[in-house]
Amino acid sequence: MTPLRIGVVGCGNISDIYLTNLASWPETQLVSVSDLDGDRASAKAAQHGLKARSVDEMMSDSGVDLILNLTVPKAHFEVAKRGLESGKHVYNEKPLALDRKEGRVLVELALAKGLRLGGAPDTFMGAGIQTCRRLIDSGAIGTVVAGQAFMMCPGHESWHPTPEFYYEQGGGPLFDMGPYYLTALVALVGPVERVTAVARKTFATRTITSEVKKGKVIQVETPTHIAALLEFAGGAVVEMTMSFDVWHHTLPPLTLHGSEGSLLVGDPNQFRDTVHLRGKNEKDWQTPALVGNPLPNARGLGVRDIAIALDEGRPHQASAELVYHVLDVMQAVLESANKNLPCQVQSRI
Numbered sequence: 001m002t003p004l005r006i007g008v009v010g011c012g013n014i015s016d017i018y019l020t021n022l023a024s025w026p027e028t029q030l031v032s033v034s035d036l037d038g039d040r041a042s043a044k045a046a047q048h049g050l051k052a053r054s055v056d057e058m059m060s061d062s063g064v065d066l067i068l069n070l071t072v073p074k075a076h077f078e079v080a081k082r083g084l085e086s087g088k089h090v091y092n093e094k095p096l097a098l099d100r101k102e103g104r105v106l107v108e109l110a111l112a113k114g115l116r117l118g119g120a121p122d123t124f125m126g127a128g129i130q131t132c133r134r135l136i137d138s139g140a141i142g143t144v145v146a147g148q149a150f151m152m153c154p155g156h157e158s159w160h161p162t163p164e165f166y167y168e169q170g171g172g173p174l175f176d177m178g179p180y181y182l183t184a185l186v187a188l189v190g191p192v193e194r195v196t197a198v199a200r201k202t203f204a205t206r207t208i209t210s211e212v213k214k215g216k217v218i219q220v221e222t223p224t225h226i227a228a229l230l231e232f233a234g235g236a237v238v239e240m241t242m243s244f245d246v247w248h249h250t251l252p253p254l255t256l257h258g259s260e261g262s263l264l265v266g267d268p269n270q271f272r273d274t275v276h277l278r279g280k281n282e283k284d285w286q287t288p289a290l291v292g293n294p295l296p297n298a299r300g301l302g303v304r305d306i307a308i309a310l311d312e313g314r315p316h317q318a319s320a321e322l323v324y325h326v327l328d329v330m331q332a333v334l335e336s337a338n339k340n341l342p343c344q345v346q347s348r349i
Helices: 015-024 038-048 055-059 073-085 100-113 127-137 163-167 172-189 301-312 320-339
Strands: 004-009 028-034 066-069 089-092 117-119 144-152 192-200 205-207 217-219 225-232 237-243 254-258 261-264 276-279
Touching: 004 015, 004 055, 004 301, 015 028, 015 038, 015 301, 028 038, 028 055, 028 301, 055 073, 066 073, 066 301, 073 089, 073 100, 089 301, 100 117, 100 320, 117 301, 117 320, 127 172, 127 254, 127 261, 144 172, 163 172, 163 217, 172 192, 172 225, 172 237, 172 254, 172 320, 192 320, 225 320
Parallel strands: 004 028, 004 066, 066 089, 089 117, 144 237
Antiparallel strands: 144 254, 192 225, 205 217, 225 237, 254 261, 261 276
16 A cells, blocks of 8 residues: 655654654555754754654645644644645644634544544553453443443643643643543443533642743643543433542542443553453453454554555544544533533534
8 A cells, every 4th residue: 555644743752752753654654744943943944854844835736645733722723724724634642622613623534625633632542442342342241331431630730741731721630631442432431421520620730840841830721630421322320520629549440340240441641551340240340351453552542443444445433423522522512511401512523
């Protein structure tokens, strides 16, 4: 097959692993990188043996098939829209966009132009979640009836060099880390039908303690602690807590309970986290062997899958419908918290 030629917009903290992985696969070919900071783009291009281009040059380049959009969340919509309007497939870092309206524009534009639209996270394609998928399909825990999802930490300002966007609209623990958990849950349990949530913004400001911007004070614009009850179309009920306000805890990231047993899914932000299984009559937890992709950090699998799907004429896995549904669920969670009422989720996958 002819490799999918990729232009990368956004040379921030996450770009290195994408560039490393996509350069290693025969199905994908990196062409150029771009960033609002020209010096950063040039440095990244030199590091990975690529060309640094302006966004305008990349969008008009007939030698680029797909735009990999690694910008900050508030720029996801505009860059993706330009890519689609330029006749290129698009793969966005999470979230797809800041709200449903923007997300629908992208989905409908891709459909109208016959282009592929997808997005992160692609961790659900890794060995950990795929092993859980196989176990559920085999009936190892019976019918999934309940679950718990926990992502709780003090926030990212202690380690990320430019953490401001984590506290802007489109950030916070829900829009930053929620996509990993929700995508895994949807992949394993199915679509979400209704949510009920509460949320709070514990601190009005945050102070960066990482280097470069150490001491800078950030205004917090989005909730930083969210507790939600997710009702799935298949009947399962999952409790989810996403927080940047918790210093320490010992709770597992993601657990599913079925009619015949329980499954410790592991961290959905990892590709190969350990899976634990325990049937209803078993005294101890078992550790099933993992199946699927062996890479411990395989970011870019979703892009690679688009390349293969185009060649095979099939849908890609990190699809527009999936990433839009996750966006829809997240917005429903915030709406439920704001209105103090349950909120229906209209989209399906």
